[in-house]
Amino acid sequence: xxxxxxxxxxxxxxxxxxxxxxxxxxxxxxxxxxxxxxxxxxxxxxxxxxxxxxxxxxxxxxxxxxxxxxxxxxxxxxxxxxxxxxxxxxxxxxxxxxxxxxxxxxxxxxxxxxxxxxxxxxxxxxxxxxxxxxxxxxxxxxxxxxxxxxxxxxxxxxxxxxxxxxxxxxxxxxxxxxxxxxxxxxxxxxxxxxxxxxxxxxxxxxxxxxxxxxxxxxxxxxxxxxxxxxxxxxxxxxxxxxxxxxxxxxxxxxx
Numbered sequence: 001x002x003x004x005x006x007x008x009x010x011x012x013x014x015x016x017x018x019x020x021x022x023x024x025x026x027x028x029x030x031x032x033x034x035x036x037x038x039x040x041x042x043x044x045x046x047x048x049x050x051x052x053x054x055x056x057x058x059x060x061x062x063x064x065x066x067x068x069x070x071x072x073x074x075x076x077x078x079x080x081x082x083x084x085x086x087x088x089x090x091x092x093x094x095x096x097x098x099x100x101x102x103x104x105x106x107x108x109x110x111x112x113x114x115x116x117x118x119x120x121x122x123x124x125x126x127x128x129x130x131x132x133x134x135x136x137x138x139x140x141x142x143x144x145x146x147x148x149x150x151x152x153x154x155x156x157x158x159x160x161x162x163x164x165x166x167x168x169x170x171x172x173x174x175x176x177x178x179x180x181x182x183x184x185x186x187x188x189x190x191x192x193x194x195x196x197x198x199x200x201x202x203x204x205x206x207x208x209x210x211x212x213x214x215x216x217x218x219x220x221x222x223x224x225x226x227x228x229x230x231x232x233x234x235x236x237x238x239x240x241x242x243x244x245x246x247x248x249x250x251x252x253x254x255x
Contacts, residue, residue, distance in 0.1 A: 001028040151177070151200055153227055162186075162235070162249030173235070173249050182207065191218035203227045208240075221246065 002011045002025035004018035011018070011025055018025060158175040171188040175195075182195035191214035195207035204226045211218045222243065224236045230253075237247040 002026060003028050151205055153202075153230070154205065154225065154233070155179075157254040158233060158251035159254055160249055160251035162237075162247055164237075164247040166246055173251060175235075175251055184209065186214075186218065189217045190214055193218070193220075195223060209237075 002013060002015065003009070004011070004020065004023050005026050006023045007018060007020050009018060009020060010028070016025055017023065154177050156177060158177075160173055161170055162173050163170050171186055174185045174187070176183045176185075180197070182197065183192075184195055185192050191211055193209055193211040193213070195209055198206045198208060200206075204224065207223045207225070209221050209223050211220055220240060222238045222240055224238070226234050226236075228234055228250075232253070233251050235249040235251065236245055237249075238245050
């Protein structure tokens with residue numbers, strides 16, 4: 001049996017210090033000593049000596065008030081790991097995007113090269129695309145155009161009269177053909193102009209008439225010339241937009 005020399009509280013023999021004031025317990029028989037002999041010296045500043053570690057658990061007497069317990073320190077949650085996970089995910093997405101774009105360019109380049117090979121194969125054996133282009137140009141140059149060649153049966157000077165249905169008037173006409181030059185003169189109106197060849201064959205030809213003098217008296221029209229005989233031709237004038245016949249003329253070749 002032990003007793004606290006200060007508060008006189010009794011403890012079992014298992015304890016060494018008082019649970020109230022921390023004083024070292026003394027045997028119960030020591031209470032018979034003088035007061036000065038049973039007191040424990042107190043250090044300055046209220047510090048009391050102890051032989052146990054500061055963090056050692058203190059035993060309690062059954063039924064007594066438990067000792068103070070201090071909660072364990074709380075450390076903030078570490079967020080560095082999550083941040084690195086987010087950064088790593090973003091880098092991975094960018095990397096995948098770069099690979100996808102590069103793959104797209106490679107795919108387009110391969111398709112372009114394969115198209116070029118197919119085109120070369122389509123040009124035929126022993127013939128490259130440059131030769132094919134040259135052949136196409138030669139073929140185009142060999143095609144006859146409306147201006148190529150001469151209308152031999154139309155060469156010469158032709159004169160005669162024409163009749164215009166909308167104004168119900170008659171007028172004289174003179175057509176002169178020299179090579180690829182077609183000049184028209186209407187001295188009664190008076191008007192002059194040229195004919196631009198559109199198409200031709202062995203018995204007919206079509207022209208666009210362009211008035212160069214007397215444009216206030218005559219208008220541009222479309223003219224179709226047909227061979228009646230070696231010395232006679234007929235002309236049919238139509239409107240450029242509606243192609244309705246507006247005048248006719250019969251011309252005779254001048255000897």
